[in-house]
Each structure stands twice: as structure tokens, then as C-alpha cells.
Amino acid sequence: MEARKLTDTECTLYDTKSCALLNMRTCDECPLKGRVADPEIHRDLRLFCDLQPEGTVAKLFESKTCTLCRKEPKGATSCYAVFDMAHEEPKKLAKRRILSRQSTGFMVPLQFACCSKCRRRILIEAYLPLIVPIVLTACVLPFIMIERLAQTLRQISTWLPLILALCALVGGYAIGKLLSVLYRNKCRALMYTDVREHPFVLEMEEKGWRPLFNDRKPHLAFTRKRIAKGLGSAPSSVYGLEDAEIVQNAENSD
Numbered sequence: 001m002e003a004r005k006l007t008d009t010e011c012t013l014y015d016t017k018s019c020a021l022l023n024m025r026t027c028d029e030c031p032l033k034g035r036v037a038d039p040e041i042h043r044d045l046r047l048f049c050d051l052q053p054e055g056t057v058a059k060l061f062e063s064k065t066c067t068l069c070r071k072e073p074k075g076a077t078s079c080y081a082v083f084d085m086a087h088e089e090p091k092k093l094a095k096r097r098i099l100s101r102q103s104t105g106f107m108v109p110l111q112f113a114c115c116s117k118c119r120r121r122i123l124i125e126a127y128l129p130l131i132v133p134i135v136l137t138a139c140v141l142p143f144i145m146i147e148r149l150a151q152t153l154r155q156i157s158t159w160l161p162l163i164l165a166l167c168a169l170v171g172g173y174a175i176g177k178l179l180s181v182l183y184r185n186k187c188r189a190l191m192y193t194d195v196r197e198h199p200f201v202l203e204m205e206e207k208g209w210r211p212l213f214n215d216r217k218p219h220l221a222f223t224r225k226r227i228a229k230g231l232g233s234a235p236s237s238v239y240g241l242e243d244a245e246i247v248q249n250a251e252n253s254d
Contacts, residue, residue, distance in 0.1 A: 018045045023234040048106055048231070049239055051087060053203035057108055058236035060200060061226045066115035068191045068198070075115025081122070081220040082111050082227065083195060085209045107212070108232035110204075112195065112220075119222055121187045126219075128180040133172025140168040195220065 011027070013019040018041055024030040049056075060067050065074040068081065087106040144161045157163070184193045192198045194217055201211075211218050227233050 013041065016042070017238065018042050020238045021045050021048065021234050022231060023229050023238075025229055029229065047089060051089070051106070051207050051209070052239065053200060053207065055200075056236050056239050057110060057232050058234065058239070061111040061113055061233075062236060063113040065113065066118055066191075067112045067200075068114055068118045068195075070189065070191055075117050077113040078116045078224075079114050079119055080111045080223050080226045081114040081119070081195070082109050082223060083218040083220050084109050084212045085201070085204055086212055087207075087209050089208070106231070108209075109227055109230075110195075110201070111226050111233075112198075114222070118191045121183075121191060122193070122220060123222075125180050125184050125187070125193065128183065129173055129176035132176030132179065133169050136168040136172035136175075137165060140164050194218075 011019075011030075013022070022030065022045075061080060064077055066077060069075055084107055086108075089105045144165060187193050195201055196211065196218065213219075
């Protein structure tokens with residue numbers, strides 16, 4: 001593990017596993033900069049490690065192949081699909097809001113290594129309810145914009161052009177939602193179309209973690225480069241280290 005150059009040697013997290021878990025690039029970016037850290041931060045971060053499923057969250061972004069594919073061979077990682085999960089513990093940490101600005105204890109981003117095919121499938125499913133009404137409305141526009149056609153419709157009913165436009169929007173959205181569900185069901189055999197069904201997410205939930213918006217299907221944000229700092233972004237090698245090993249690594253790098 002490459003040791004980071006720390007500057008604030010008075011911080012109680014200096015060259016410890018807790019500092020490595022926070023994974024801030026420099027002390028200037030650390031939320032504890034300028035003050036001596038609460039010793040209980042160490043206890044809280046040990047709890048964070050205990051609440052990790054086997055392999056820790058790092059195994060999702062360290063994978064060289066897609067973690068959303070169900071079948072072999074899995075696609076090569078080309079991006080990361082991210083969504084947040086939260087845990088109510090530790091409650092004292094939630095009050096301090098040092099590691100998270102949410103009204104919860106721990107919040108960690110799950111960064112699923114994702115291939116280009118899975119990304120395309122997820123985006124198609126998400127955008128169908130938007131694309132279909134736009135296309136239908138575009139087809140109806142000539143009947144509203146071209147005066148000769150609009151006049152013919154108004155002879156039937158003054159509100160008919162407007163009614164057609166509204167029907168295109170509302171009906172298009174309903175059709176788009178239906179097509180989205182059908183497409184999701186078609187892709188379900190190939191990939192985890194809903195990350196709440198992913199085995200790792202199920203393991204997280206067994207340990208008390210919950211998606212931030214548990215009442216609906218999580219929205220995935222895609223990024224070419226993974227989140228490289230903050231809680232949950234440290235490599236898997238950090239979780240197995242002890243404070244003495246962190247210090248030894250720092251000394252060996254000098």
C-alpha cells in the first residue's frame with residue numbers, strides 16, 4: 001500500500017488505520033483538519049469495518065469485470081455505477097456529522113464496476129418514459145403548428161389540438177413506462193437491473209444497511225472514474241491492516 005504524506009502530526013488519526021479508512025488525499029481535505037480528532041472516531045471506524053460484508057465494499061470497484069452481469073463471460077469494467085447506502089449506527093457519529101452530512105450514522109457509496117452493455121441497458125430503461133412522450137408529441141405537433149391542419153381539428157372541437165398534445169404527453173409517458181418494465185424484465189436474465197437484488201446489497205441489508213431511498217428503485221449515477229477519497233473508497237488491503245502496519249508502511253516509504 002502506498003503511504004500518504006501527512007502533515008498534521010498532532011491529529012490522533014495520524015498514520016493509523018482510521019486515517020487510511022477515511023482515505024483523504026491530504027490533511028487539507030480531511031474534515032478533522034485543524035483539531036485533535038475525537039478518540040471515539042477510532043471506535044466508530046472499527047465498527048464500520050465490522051459492518052462490512054465479506055470482501056468489503058472495495059471488492060465492487062476493484063473488480064476488473066462487471067459486477068452487474070449475471071452470466072459469464074462478464075464484460076470488462078468501463079465505468080462505475082454508484083448509489084449510496086446508510087446505516088443508523090453509530091448514533092453519536094450521526095450527531096457529530098463528521099463522516100456524513102446526512103441524518104444517519106454511516107453513509108457509504110457502493111461503486112459497482114460496470115461494463116458498457118449493462119450501462120446502456122440501465123440508461124435505456126431509465127429514459128424510455130421520457131423518450132416515448134417526446135416522440136409522440138413531435139408526431140402530433142404538425143397537427144397543431146400547421147394552420148390548415150389545426151383549423152380542420154378546431155372545426156371538430158376548439159380544444160381538439162390541445163387535447164391531442166396532452167394525450168401524446170400522458171399516453172406517451174404511460175407507454176414509455178410499460179416499455180421500460182418490459183425491457184427491464186427482458187434484461188433481468190442478463191444483469192441485475194435492480195441493484196437491491198444484488199447479492200452484495202442483500203448482504204449489506206443483513207448487516208443493517210439500507211438504501212437512502214428505500215421506498216423506490218435506487219437511481220444509479222455513472223462515472224468513468226471511481227470515487228477515490230472518503231469513507232468507503234479505501235482499497236480492500238486497508239481493512240486488514242492494523243495501526244502498527246500503517247506506521248511501518250509510512251516509515252518504509254520515506
